[in-house]
Amino acid sequence: MTDAPNVGTKKPLLEVNNLKKSFPIKKGFLQRTVGHVRAVDDVSFSITEGETLSLVGESGCGKTTTVRAIMRAINPDEGQVLFRTRDDETVDLAELSLSKIRPLRRDIQMIFQDPFSSLNPRMTIFQLISEPLLVNRIGTHEERQDRVVELLRQVGLRPEYMQRFPHAFSGGQRQRIGIARALAINPRLIVADEPVSGLDVSVQAQVINLMMDLQDEFGLTYLFVSHDLSVVNQISDRVVVMYVGRVAEVGTPQELFHNPKHPYTAALISSLPISDPKQRAERTVLEGEIANPANPPSGCYFHPRCPFAIDKCKVETPPLKEDSSGRLVSCHRADELELVGATKPGAATG
Amino acid sequence: MESNPVEHELALEMEDTVEERISVASQRQLIWWRFRKHRVAVVATAIIVIFYTMVIFADFLATNVPADSEAFRGLMPPQPVHIFDGWKPSPHVCAVSGARNPITFQKDYVTDCTEKIQVRLFARGYEYKLLGVIPTDRHLLGMSDDTLRPEDHIYLLGTDKQGRDMYSRLLFGTRISLTIGLFGVVLSLVLGIVLGAISGFYGGLIDNLIQRLVEITRSIPSIPLYMGIAAAFPHDWSILKIYFAITIIISLFAWTDLARVVRGRFLTMRDEDFVTAAMLSGANQRRIIFRHMLPSFYSHIIAAATLALPLMIIAETTLSFLGLGLRPPAISWGTLLQDAQNVQTIALTPWLMIPALPVILVILALNFMGDGLRDAADPYSN
Numbered sequence: 056m057t058d059a060p061n062v063g064t065k066k067p068l069l070e071v072n073n074l075k076k077s078f079p080i081k082k083g084f085l086q087r088t089v090g091h092v093r094a095v096d097d098v099s100f101s102i103t104e105g106e107t108l109s110l111v112g113e114s115g116c117g118k119t120t121t122v123r124a125i126m127r128a129i130n131p132d133e134g135q136v137l138f139r140t141r142d143d144e145t146v147d148l149a150e151l152s153l154s155k156i157r158p159l160r161r162d163i164q165m166i167f168q169d170p171f172s173s174l175n176p177r178m179t180i181f182q183l184i185s186e187p188l189l190v191n192r193i194g195t196h197e198e199r200q201d202r203v204v205e206l207l208r209q210v211g212l213r214p215e216y217m218q219r220f221p222h223a224f225s226g227g228q229r230q231r232i233g234i235a236r237a238l239a240i241n242p243r244l245i246v247a248d249e250p251v252s253g254l255d256v257s258v259q260a261q262v263i264n265l266m267m268d269l270q271d272e273f274g275l276t277y278l279f280v281s282h283d284l285s286v287v288n289q290i291s292d293r294v295v296v297m298y299v300g301r302v303a304e305v306g307t308p309q310e311l312f313h314n315p316k317h318p319y320t321a322a323l324i325s326s327l328p329i330s331d332p333k334q335r336a337e338r339t340v341l342e343g344e345i346a347n348p349a350n351p352p353s354g355c356y357f358h359p360r361c362p363f364a365i366d367k368c369k370v371e372t373p374p375l376k377e378d379s380s381g382r383l384v385s386c387h388r389a390d391e392l393e394l395v396g397a398t399k400p401g402a403a404t405g
Numbered sequence: 406m407e408s409n410p411v412e413h414e415l416a417l418e419m420e421d422t423v424e425e426r427i428s429v430a431s432q433r434q435l436i437w438w439r440f441r442k443h444r445v446a447v448v449a450t451a452i453i454v455i456f457y458t459m460v461i462f463a464d465f466l467a468t469n470v471p472a473d474s475e476a477f478r479g480l481m482p483p484q485p486v487h488i489f490d491g492w493k494p495s496p497h498v499c500a501v502s503g504a505r506n507p508i509t510f511q512k513d514y515v516t517d518c519t520e521k522i523q524v525r526l527f528a529r530g531y532e533y534k535l536l537g538v539i540p541t542d543r544h545l546l547g548m549s550d551d552t553l554r555p556e557d558h559i560y561l562l563g564t565d566k567q568g569r570d571m572y573s574r575l576l577f578g579t580r581i582s583l584t585i586g587l588f589g590v591v592l593s594l595v596l597g598i599v600l601g602a603i604s605g606f607y608g609g610l611i612d613n614l615i616q617r618l619v620e621i622t623r624s625i626p627s628i629p630l631y632m633g634i635a636a637a638f639p640h641d642w643s644i645l646k647i648y649f650a651i652t653i654i655i656s657l658f659a660w661t662d663l664a665r666v667v668r669g670r671f672l673t674m675r676d677e678d679f680v681t682a683a684m685l686s687g688a689n690q691r692r693i694i695f696r697h698m699l700p701s702f703y704s705h706i707i708a709a710a711t712l713a714l715p716l717m718i719i720a721e722t723t724l725s726f727l728g729l730g731l732r733p734p735a736i737s738w739g740t741l742l743q744d745a746q747n748v749q750t751i752a753l754t755p756w757l758m759i760p761a762l763p764v765i766l767v768i769l770a771l772n773f774m775g776d777g778l779r780d781a782a783d784p785y786s787n
């Protein structure tokens with residue numbers, strides 16, 4: 056785990072408030088809208104400068120949609136995306152026009168999941184990595200060349216490979232190229248959407264380590280997306296657990312692992328492979344299907360699968376609020392439940 | 406944690422030069438290497454290159470003015486070139502003389518190989534302008550001046566009813582048919598790319614309108630429509646005007662396929678990660694379209710165009726054959742084949758059907774070449 060900087064003492068770099076995005080479902084000859092997929096349904100969190108915040112959740116819970124809406128690769132329906140610029144001004148990325156966003160793009164860069172489709176196969180490594188510099192008119196050709204050499208060294212690739220095309224590299228190497236591209240214009244926030252889930256397990260660790268080293272070296276801020284809790288545990292300072300477009304719980308990895316407050320988090324953690332056989336008896340098995348975001352259940356979206364659901368859960372949506380211990384949870388029963396974490400002392404005897 | 410990149414580098418250092426060559430090969434080179442493996446397509450491409458060279462040098466290759474008619478030499482059989490006279494190399498053709506058969510009133514021709522007409526390369530013939538600019542009277546093949554008698558003639562592929570040289574006419578017909586196809590493809594390429602790109606890139610209402618236009622265009626039966634339009638051509642239009650009118654009409658109907666290809670490509674491209682990546686790094690729309698999107702599928706466009714070309718050529722040939730397209734005295738494969746429309750031809754003057762051979766050859770070659778290009782351009786083929 057990285058040494059967590061003094062989280063909380065600094066002003067947030069990015070603050071997301073009540074973000075919503077739904078996609079119309081179109082059917083039939085006339086392409087009539089017959090419903091909406093609520094991909095992101097009221098998501099709020101904030102990221103402090105220098106920290107790594109992770110979004111976790113099952114496939115389809117809206118992680119990609121959240122980060123794409125933040126980056127304005129798609130337009131959010133509602134909510135605020137407050138970003139603190141270099142001049143210490145706060146702008147709402149959600150409401151700016153695309154032409155006003157363009158100059159801000161150099162502060163927020165992205166690392167993609169698929170190292171194969173995210174690099175244009177027709178461009179050389181030099182052209183790829185220097186593109187952010189070129190389109191933002193930074194430096195002369197020679198300066199850009201020097202910068203690419205420097206970046207390739209930083210991500211552990213040899214500068215001689217500059218004239219090669221992406222097809223000559225392995226998945227892990229391509230992901231390093233993607234990281235170099237994201238670093239090229241010294242962004243202040245790097246959004247990484249499942250940067251390692253397309254890689255072999257052995258290569259995953261290398262790339263995660265590289266990202267953590269670069270963070271230490273350049274004081275980067277990461278918004279990290281993953282569905283893999285063990286990866287998240289390794290890299291994050293804080294974690295946002297999402298379920299069907301909503302935030303279930305926010306906390307540090309230790310808090311979530313050892314003392315989950317939301318039944319969904321507890322279920323996710325107990326689904327991790329564990330070495331201690333005594334603990335197996337205590338595992339909460341997630342039953343039923345993940346809710347359909349086109350037709351979510353009433354009340355708490357998790358209630359059809361929740362072993363602790365009460366009548367209130369079926370009608371009333373739990374808000375995301377601080378519980379008695381100051382943790383952010385959206386569960387009606389957060390204060391009364393005693394949930395089992397990964398290695399909670401005495402868990403086996405219960 | 407730093408040891409792993411080093412391991413990677415060591416592995417890369419051990420690559421041999423072949424891999425090094427592939428590493429720095431652009432996408433275009435990779436496509437070319439893949440295309441080269443497709444032997445049939447390479448042969449087909451060579452055939453197409455030869456045919457278009459013939460188009461450019463039709464005058465130089467011709468032996469007679471294609472429009473010169475001599476009624477008394479009508480329907481003469483071909484005169485093949487003999488390279489040896491006994492054992493002595495002496496290129497010549499045999500003289501052919503004819504008389505009218507008093508019973509059938511047909512002309513009967515007798516080939517008389519004792520009378521030899523010497524031929525040579527780069528002989529003098531009718532005057533023309535090479536490539537449209539250099540005036541000359543040299544032709545690839547012709548009769549030698551020194552032994553020439555006024556009644557000598559050379560008709561390599563025989564003559565038609567009006568006594569016009571089939572070989573020269575075939576060259577000029579090839580010129581018209583192949584360029585009509587090419588212009589038509591270029592025109593429909595422009596239409597297809599522009600409309601397809603707008604449709605695929607912007608989507609929404611514009612896309613919907615263009616797609617309906619494509620469907621309407623495709624649903625119109627072409628032959629009756631061509632008939633209608635051909636009937637509407639003023640009869641006093643020059644050959645050139647009709648030529649262009651036909652090109653435009655054919656391409657107005659042929660752009661839809663290309664528009665579909667281009668639109669589909671743009672739609673899938675728009676969601677490609679590397680396009681999003683370019684957008685997120687601050688690239689403007691022009692750069693995204695011209696630097697990232699279009700280059701990723703121009704090989705597909707070339708393949709689609711190559712496959713559209715034979716359809717164009719067939720369309721022109723069909724129209725002219727049916728008397729709806731170019732009309733004599735214009736020469737095209739269609740008008741040449743019009744002369745071979747009856748049973749008599751097959752029985753008595755089979756050489757009039759020779760123009761069918763280049764049609765078949767070119768159409769097949771274009772199809773093989775297009776298939777080869779498409780396979781080479783498609784990264785998922787192997």
Ligand SMILES: Nc1ncnc2c1ncn2[C@@H]1O[C@H](COP(=O)(O)OP(=O)(O)OP(=O)(O)O)[C@@H](O)[C@H]1O
Nearest residue numbers: 078092094113114115116117118119120121282348
């Ligand atoms: N462009 C779109 N049009 C319609 N529905 C969409 C679109 N993009 C995403 N969705 C839907 O929104 C929901 C959330 O998708 P999203 O890709 O954000 O999930 P995710 O958490 O990133 O999942 P994964 O782990 O599979 O990447 C899914 O149900 C998905 O089907």
Ligand code: SF4
Nearest residue numbers: 355358361368386387
């Ligand atoms: S609100 Fe109810 S259903 Fe939802 S997680 Fe809490 S206990 Fe379970």
Ligand SMILES: [Mg+2]
Nearest residue numbers: 118119120249
């Ligand atoms: Mg995703």
